[in-house]
Amino acid sequence: MGLRPNLLTRRTAGVASTTLALLLSTAAVGVVPAASAFSAAPAAPCAEPADVHSDARVKQGGSAKLDPNELTAQQVRDREADLAGALRERANFRTGAATLATVTIPVVVHVIQRDSTRAGGNIPDSLITSQITVLNQAYSGATGGAPTAFSFQLSKINRVTNPAWYPIVQGSSAERQMKTSLREGGKNTLNMYLGELSDDLLGWATFPKRKLDGMDGVVVLSESLPGGTATNYNQGDTGTHEIGHWLNLYHTFQGGCSGSGDSVSDTPAESSPAFQCPTGRDTCATAGLDPITNFMDYTYDSCMYQFTAGQASRMLTAWNAYRAA
Numbered sequence: 513m514g515l516r517p518n519l520l521t522r523r524t525a526g527v528a529s530t531t532l533a534l535l536l537s538t539a540a541v542g543v544v545p546a547a548s549a550f551s552a553a554p555a556a557p558c559a560e561p562a563d564v565h566s567d568a569r570v571k572q573g574g575s576a577k578l579d580p581n582e583l584t585a586q587q588v589r590d591r592e593a594d595l596a597g598a599l600r601e602r603a604n605f606r607t608g609a610a611t612l613a614t615v616t617i618p619v620v621v622h623v624i625q626r627d628s629t630r631a632g633g634n635i636p637d638s639l640i641t642s643q644i645t646v647l648n649q650a651y652s653g654a655t656g657g658a659p660t661a662f663s664f665q666l667s668k669i670n671r672v673t674n675p676a677w678y679p680i681v682q683g684s685s686a687e688r689q690m691k692t693s694l695r696e697g698g699k700n701t702l703n704m705y706l707g708e709l710s711d712d713l714l715g716w717a718t719f720p721k722r723k724l725d726g727m728d729g730v731v732v733l734s735e736s737l738p739g740g741t742a743t744n745y746n747q748g749d750t751g752t753h754e755i756g757h758w759l760n761l762y763h764t765f766q767g768g769c770s771g772s773g774d775s776v777s778d779t780p781a782e783s784s785p786a787f788q789c790p791t792g793r794d795t796c797a798t799a800g801l802d803p804i805t806n807f808m809d810y811t812y813d814s815c816m817y818q819f820t821a822g823q824a825s826r827m828l829t830a831w832n833a834y835r836a837a
């Protein structure tokens with residue numbers, strides 16, 4: 513993974529205020545602004561656990577303080593209680609269900625295009641097949657992390673030209689229309705929506721829920737795929753990161769230095785997202801350097817290469833609770 517030139521942000525003050533509006537509008541579905549944004553905005557009403565489902569990855573920029581991605585402590589508690597409930601439900605009522613140790617996930621890729629040009633979203637199939645390869649390397653541990661149970665198999669590329677869905681705007685009614693009309697398969701099918709995205713976002717994902725709905729899936733900036741044009745973020749790790757959320761992982765910086773953090777014991781706590789690829793970053797008094805090389809942080813693609821054994825275990829537990837047949 514090579515070094516890349518410095519990131520240029522597209523943000524301006526005007527864009528930042530647009531982002532805040534977006535954050536406010538999405539709060540109702542569980543994407544909550546970081547603490548610093550709360551000074552300007554009231555906290556979202558407490559959502560039902562099932563509605564706390566969306567999470568994102570952002571590029572570094574002047575408005576990183578408006579990071580939309582961190583769940584509140586209460587939302588994490590609700591999600592953890594829901595996971596425990598789903599596991600109890602499985603133990604009590606689905607006693608015949610096999611507990612899987614390895615999982616092959618069928619992937620349906622929807623390429624959302626404005627027109628037939630590359631600038632209009634028409635990426636070649638080769639980027640998509642490269643993305644699947646990157647996912648399989650990341651989730652098998654081949655890039656240096658712990659192996660996970662998961663592998664990925666491309667089952668379909670669905671190309672859709674619809675200017676009304678381009679860019680894909682997080683939390684918009686157009687996003688809902690797009691997903692509910694395009695989504696295919698059951699709980700075990702990964703639907704990946706590729707396109708230009710709103711507000712400098714690299715991607716966002718839904719967490720698993722007990723009852724499948726049409727919003728389930730991941731949205732990824734098409735030019736973040738391996739070989740794309742998103743400088744510093746074009747080796748496919750946005751896909752890896754968003755699918756981590758889809759498999760129930762939080763960010764490594766979830767909860768900051770205190771409490772249960774990301775609910776995984778072998779990822780050292782960190783107080784905030786790390787960007788670029790900082791050396792020796794250590795933002796919490798607890799043991800361990802910040803896990804900047806973890807796929808669930810915000811560093812450059814060239815910097816992140818691993819899941820931990822604890823994350824692998826959490827993903828498999830969640831699969832058996834939520835997504836297994």
Ligand SMILES: [Zn+2]
Pocket residue numbers: 567568569581753754757763
């Ligand atoms: Zn994320």
